[in-house]
């Protein structure tokens with residue numbers, strides 16, 4: 001009989017709240033993964049996991065996981081714990097996958113990158129959307145000039161809850177959109193401004209508007225909110241030739257390409273002439289793979305460990321997103337004053 005666990009990467013998952021169980025499900029099922037230990041401070045959460053996966057070993061003591069033979073650690077704990085827990089894992093020579101955002105400051109992210117390089121360990125951040133087939137499609141479409149020159153991008157990520165206590169809505173939801181924008185445009189923004197308000201919990205902004213400027217002239221706005229009646233996860237990319245809407249809530253038709261645009265006339269004497277310059281063409285919905293982005297991400301983490309390759313969402317990618325968040329936070333405190341990001 002072939003031992004399926006032979007040559008598998010020994011994995012430990014920390015944090016069994018909302019997101020951790022999804023990581024556990026994947027590391028429990030994907031080939032080449034040997035889920036050895038699960039940790040949470042809360043015994044009731046561990047009991048829940050043991051109920052789902054009888055036989056899985058659990059501990060309330062992170063130190064036990066660090067001292068175990070686990071080779072790779074996936075952290076799905078609150079953002080305030082990321083730096084310390086990832087640092088300890090690297091110091092114990094573990095490969096680490098940290099949920100987004102990587103850390104609470106760029107100084108912390110830089111320290112993790114340095115440590116991972118020194119220890120020659122994989123440091124990866126859970127920018128799940130970079131593994132989303134629809135985002136991948138969008139990136140390719142833009143790269144091959146499928147919508148012409150990108151003019152501007154508008155992103156909306158809103159719903160009712162889940163309210164966080166240790167971070168505001170920008171640090172909670174905007175990492176997704178920032179990582180998507182950096183990934184699909186293949187560049188980093190040079191300016192950021194943000195405005196927001198705290199309606200429910202004092203000093204924890206639950207609604208925010210973030211604006212980014214990219215070196216190629218692309219402007220992007222991101223609206224994030226925990227206080228909205230509708231769940232919306234939508235990104236509109238307007239190009240010189242076509243326009244695309246990526247709607248992640250749509251079960252099947254996640255991407256719609258609109259052959260719409262406006263060809264600016266050299267001159268127009270009448271309103272009628274001007275109207276003729278608008279183009280209303282077909283709407284195309286490409287077939288997109290239905291593969292689970294988190295599964296692709298978890299497989300990628302293990303592949304990078306096996307082959308010693310830098311992950312797509314490595315520590316540097318995590319740092320870029322944290323830098324944008326940091327400047328957005330400063331702008332927020334400064335009533336939306338535009339800030340230059342020094343890369």
Ligand SMILES: NC(=O)c1ccc[n+]([C@@H]2O[C@H](COP(=O)([O-])OP(=O)(O)OC[C@H]3O[C@@H](n4cnc5c(N)ncnc54)[C@H](O)[C@@H]3O)[C@@H](O)[C@H]2O)c1
Nearest residue numbers: 015016017018019020039040041076077078079099100128
């Ligand atoms: N990639 C995504 O799409 C996505 C989605 C949701 C959340 N997240 C991220 O996942 C992380 C966790 O978010 P969540 O919503 O699951 O939070 P949560 O509060 O629901 O769960 C966190 C869990 O970590 C446990 N924990 C805290 N400190 C610990 C410690 N020292 N040792 C062991 N366990 C500890 C808590 O008991 C809790 O069960 C955050 O970084 C969040 O941003 C990512």
